[in-house]
Amino acid sequence: MKKTALAYSNIALIKYWGKSDDNLRIPLNDSFSFNLSGLKTITTVEFSDKFKKDDIVIDGGKNANEVARVVKHLDGLRSLSETKLFAKVISQNSFPSKAGLSSSASGFAALTLAACTALNLNLKEKELSIQARLGSGSASRSIPGGFVQWYKGENSDSSFASTVFPQNYWGIVDIVVVVSDVQKKVPTSDAQKYALTSPFMSKRLELVDGKIESLKKYIQQKNFQKFGEIVEGECLQMHAIIATQSPSFIYLLPETLSLMQKVRSWRDEGLQVFFTVNTGHDVHLICEEKDIEKVQKKIQEIKFIKRSII
Numbered sequence: 001m002k003k004t005a006l007a008y009s010n011i012a013l014i015k016y017w018g019k020s021d022d023n024l025r026i027p028l029n030d031s032f033s034f035n036l037s038g039l040k041t042i043t044t045v046e047f048s049d050k051f052k053k054d055d056i057v058i059d060g061g062k063n064a065n066e067v068a069r070v071v072k073h074l075d076g077l078r079s080l081s082e083t084k085l086f087a088k089v090i091s092q093n094s095f096p097s098k099a100g101l102s103s104s105a106s107g108f109a110a111l112t113l114a115a116c117t118a119l120n121l122n123l124k125e126k127e128l129s130i131q132a133r134l135g136s137g138s139a140s141r142s143i144p145g146g147f148v149q150w151y152k153g154e155n156s157d158s159s160f161a162s163t164v165f166p167q168n169y170w171g172i173v174d175i176v177v178v179v180s181d182v183q184k185k186v187p188t189s190d191a192q193k194y195a196l197t198s199p200f201m202s203k204r205l206e207l208v209d210g211k212i213e214s215l216k217k218y219i220q221q222k223n224f225q226k227f228g229e230i231v232e233g234e235c236l237q238m239h240a241i242i243a244t245q246s247p248s249f250i251y252l253l254p255e256t257l258s259l260m261q262k263v264r265s266w267r268d269e270g271l272q273v274f275f276t277v278n279t280g281h282d283v284h285l286i287c288e289e290k291d292i293e294k295v296q297k298k299i300q301e302i303k304f305i306k307r308s309i310i
């Protein structure tokens with residue numbers, strides 16, 4: 001009853017922000033993402049009657065909040081398989097966690113897959129996505145591959161993600177640019193609770209389905225300019241909602257904003273690159289494969305950048 005799983009993080013092009021059911025993590029809107037091969041979590045889960053309690057190690061540490069969240073997730077999977085066995089979990093991220101790079105997405109996807117396999121639950125992709133969602137919403141999107149839509153659904157059984165375009169449909173690259181090594185102060189799950197207090201949230205919910213349809217159309221047509229405009233606008237819209245909630249939060253650092261401005265000036269010079277940022281300060285630069293080197297050269301010229309991951 002010991003299995004190891006690997007999952008990739010994903011970047012939401014259309015974001016998940018706000019839940020209709022906090023406990024079941026049912027979102028207020030559909031979201032759309034692609035997986036990131038450079039950001040991965042590898043997790044080993046072992047269930048055994050020799051363990052007297054759960055033992056959880058994430059990135060070599062035992063942060064109490066993270067451990068509690070993993071134990072809660074294991075409890076759900078244990079009740080699904082009608083076992084009371086405790087587990088040993090060892091999870092390692094290939095990238096900094098708590099910086100808005102969605103380690104919870106790859107983390108809970110890998111945990112779900114490893115634990116369900118160790119428990120012989122034999123779940124299909126849809127069911128794995130549902131189970132991963134219960135650990136972290138965005139983890140539902142790290143189960144299927146390629147360009148993925150998470151359908152908000154009406155209840156737990158209908159809220160899951162699946163592939164819309166396969167992995168190699170379009171040569172789009174995400175370069176994660178780490179602008180600071182500070183950890184974000186407010187976890188996403190806390191900040192998300194207040195989404196509906198923003199006066200702009202109702203308008204967002206009115207328009208978001210249309211935005212996803214347009215994005216899918218531009219992916220289908222491989223129209224990078226239109227695709228990028230939607231992605232960048234969506235990022236700014238989510239951060240505007242977050243900043244106008246009560247309580248209000250600002251995740252963006254001066255370095256984040258500085259890089260956003262630079263991206264726009266690079267576009268003015270003819271380089272097709274767009275940005276998106278999750279609840280953190282690091283910036284995802286999105287370009288076509290043919291432009292990777294040009295974008296990397298621009299990044300190398302900026303002093304405050306710590307590192308980048310393709």
Ligand code: PMV
Pocket residue numbers: 011012014015016017031102104105136137138139188189278279
């Ligand atoms: O799944 P969580 O709780 O990490 O929330 C993810 C929320 C955003 O990253 C901000 C947006 C998204 O859809 O990934």
